[in-house]
Amino acid sequence: xxxxxxxxxxxxxxxxxxxxxxxxxxxxxxxxxxxxxxxxxxxxxxxxxxxxxxxxxxxxxxxxxxxxxxxxxxxxxxxxxxxxxxxxxxxxxxxxxxxxxxxxxxxxxxxxxxxxxxxxxxxxxxxxxxxxxxxxxxxxxxxxxxxxxxxxxxxxxxxxxxxxxxxxxxxxxxxxxxxxxxxxxxxxxxxxxxxxxxxxxxxxxxxxxxxxxxxxxxxxxxxxxxxxxxxxxxxxxxxxxxxxxxxxxxxxxxxxxxxxxxxxxxxxxxxxxxxxxxxxxxxxxxxxxxxxxxxxxxxxxxxxxxxxxxxxxxxxxxxxxxxxxxxxxxxxxxxxxxxxxxxxxxxxxxxxxxxxxxxxxxxxxxxxxxxxxxxxxxxxxxxxxxxxxxxxxxxxxxxxxxxxxxxxxxxxxxxxxxxxxxx
Numbered sequence: 480x481x482x483x484x485x486x487x488x489x490x491x492x493x494x495x496x497x498x499x500x501x502x503x504x505x506x507x508x509x510x511x512x513x514x515x516x517x518x519x520x521x522x523x524x525x526x527x528x529x530x531x532x533x534x535x536x537x538x539x540x541x542x543x544x545x546x547x548x549x550x551x552x553x554x555x556x557x558x559x560x561x562x563x564x565x566x567x568x569x570x571x572x573x574x575x576x577x578x579x580x581x582x583x584x585x586x587x588x589x590x591x592x593x594x595x596x597x598x599x600x601x602x603x604x605x606x607x608x609x610x611x612x613x614x615x616x617x618x619x620x621x622x623x624x625x626x627x628x629x630x631x632x633x634x635x636x637x638x639x640x641x642x643x644x645x646x647x648x649x650x651x652x653x654x655x656x657x658x659x660x661x662x663x664x665x666x667x668x669x670x671x672x673x674x675x676x677x678x679x680x681x682x683x684x685x686x687x688x689x690x691x692x693x694x695x696x697x698x699x700x701x702x703x704x705x706x707x708x709x710x711x712x713x714x715x716x717x718x719x720x721x722x723x724x725x726x727x728x729x730x731x732x733x734x735x736x737x738x739x740x741x742x743x744x745x746x747x748x749x750x751x752x753x754x755x756x757x758x759x760x761x762x763x764x765x766x767x768x769x770x771x772x773x774x775x776x777x778x779x780x781x782x783x784x785x786x787x788x789x790x791x792x793x794x795x796x797x798x799x800x801x802x803x804x805x806x807x808x809x810x811x812x813x814x815x816x817x818x819x820x821x822x823x824x825x826x827x828x829x830x831x832x833x834x835x836x837x838x839x840x841x842x843x844x845x846x847x848x849x850x851x852x853x854x855x856x857x858x859x860x861x862x863x864x865x866x867x868x869x870x871x872x873x874x875x876x877x878x879x880x881x882x883x884x885x886x887x888x889x890x891x892x893x894x895x896x897x898x899x900x901x902x
Contacts, residue, residue, distance in 0.1 A: 527590055529597040535793070536590035542791045543583035549787070549871055550576035564867075567704060572871035574697040578820040579791055581690040586791075586816065588683035595676035602669050697873060701861060732838060736853060739830045739843055740892050780848025782888070782900045783825035785870025789854050790815045790822070790877050790884045798896040809894035810853070810887030817879030823868040824852040824886060824897070832860045832874075839882060842874050849891045856884040 527535045550573050557569035792815035800808045815821075827846035835841045840857040858878035862868065877884050888897040 527586075527593050529593055531793075532590045532593040532597065536587055536594070538793065539583045539587035539590060539791075543580050543587060546576050546580035546583055546791075549573075550580060553871055567700070568867075568869050568872060571697065571700050571704070571873055572822070572869055574693055574700060575820055575822045575873040576871055578690060578693045578697065578873075579822070581686050581693060582816060582819055583791055585683060585686040585690065588679050588686055591679040592676055592683065595672050595679060599669070599672045599676070602665060602672065606665055606669070701873070732835065732841075732853070732855075735831065735835065736843060736851060736889065737892055739845070740849075740851060740889075780850075782848070782850050782890070783827065783846045783870060786825040786888075786897065786900050787822070787870055788813070788897075788901070789824050789874070789886050790819050792816065792819065792877075792884070795883055798894075798898065810885045811897055812883045812885045814883050815877040815879050817877070818858070819877040819879055819884075820873060821854060821857055821875045821877050821884065823862075823870060823872040823874050824854065824888065825850075825870045827852070827868060829862050829864055829866040829868060829874075832862050832864055832866075839878060840875065844868065851889045851892075852897075853887040853889070854884065856882050858882075 553569050553573035553576055557566050557573060560566035560569055788811075790813055792813040794811065795814050796802065796808050796812035798808060798811055802808050821842075823842075823844055825844070825846055827844040827850075829842065830845045830851075831841065831843040833840060835855075838855040840860045841853065841855045842857065842860060842862060844852045844854075846852065854874070856878055857875040860875040862872075862874045868874065886897060888895055888900070
């Protein structure tokens with residue numbers, strides 16, 4: 480008869496244990512339902528490699544801030560410009576900077592989505608490893624608790640079983656509670672990752688919408704520029720034909736750049752010549768000596784003050800690095816996104832714009848002081864020979880994908896490292 484209090488106490492203990500077991504089983508069953516699901520955009524949006532996501536996020540964040548700063552500066556220049564041509568050029572460059580800002584924000588969102596998806600995969604594996612032993616322990620304890628304790632007291636030896644069950648539960652319940660707390664913390668972490676991925680998807684979609692809008696604005700502005708420049712179409716066509724003829728004569732890209740450099744030097748010399756001297760009324764008057772032509776810019780002339788990279792993207796090959804051919808790289812090779820905006824590296828005049836064998840579409844810009852920049856790997860070119868551009872003016876779109884964009888900066892025909900002159 481002394482066993483009754485023990486039975487009553489054990490009933491209470493086992494009842495509490497059953498509640499604990501039920502909670503554990505509920506958590507175990509919730510694992511399959513509460514795991515964060517991959518957002519829909521993650522299934523259709525190409526993401527960056529998981530091991531490159533952090534570096535891509537840092538690079539895209541930096542590029543976004545730089546593009547935002549350029550856009551603000553160019554917008555201020557457009558507002559302060561008094562000449563229509565300068566105002567239009569600054570407006571176009573500001574829009575191109577906004578496009579590059581949107582591209583960088585999209586890249587940052589893709590990196591955040593990759594990071595969230597990678598962390599989710601690791602969490603899923605960790606939860607799966609925790610779920611199996613916890614679920615088996617909970618199932619075993621539920622089986623032991625399924626027999627009513629009051630009926631067990633009427634069976635021979637059942638009190639001894641009750642004591643054993645109580646001892647097992649006394650040691651198992653703390654472990655169950657500890658694992659339950661850890662599982663619940665992991666589930667909360669999973670929900671946070673799901674929310675993080677959802678925010679990344681929202682930023683991605685917002686960035687794509689901004690990109691489409693800004694590209695439309697830039698296309699409208701470029702259409703206005705084309706209409707305004709129709710009067711100079713004849714001269715531009717003649718210059719383009721001369722540039723194409725030089726491209727046919729050149730043996731390679733270096734030869735083309737050299738020939739264009741010679742033409743640019745000749746043009747500077749002709750521009751520096753004094754004008755004709757009018758015939759005096761009195762032929763006996765000794766005419767003053769004709770002054771020498773103004774000297775051309777010295778080779779040590781500084782580079783354009785608005786130099787910048789023409790496109791955003793991961794660096795594939797730096798200046799001076801060895802290429803597959805074994806030769807040193809004479810420029811900087813970047814891996815941009817498909818259809819990324821390409822801008823002029825600095826202020827100058829377009830000397831060549833179009834397709835060139837083996838390099839896709841290229842743009843060569845003559846800068847003051849004997850400087851020249853060369854951009855290759857474009858899918859589309861939006862400038863023509865003879866156009867005057869400023870740093871950041873839109874010149875075309877990148878092919879992207881497997882086709883990189885290469886930028887070379889030359890001083891009097893000799894390649895130099897662009898990075899040392901960037902602002």
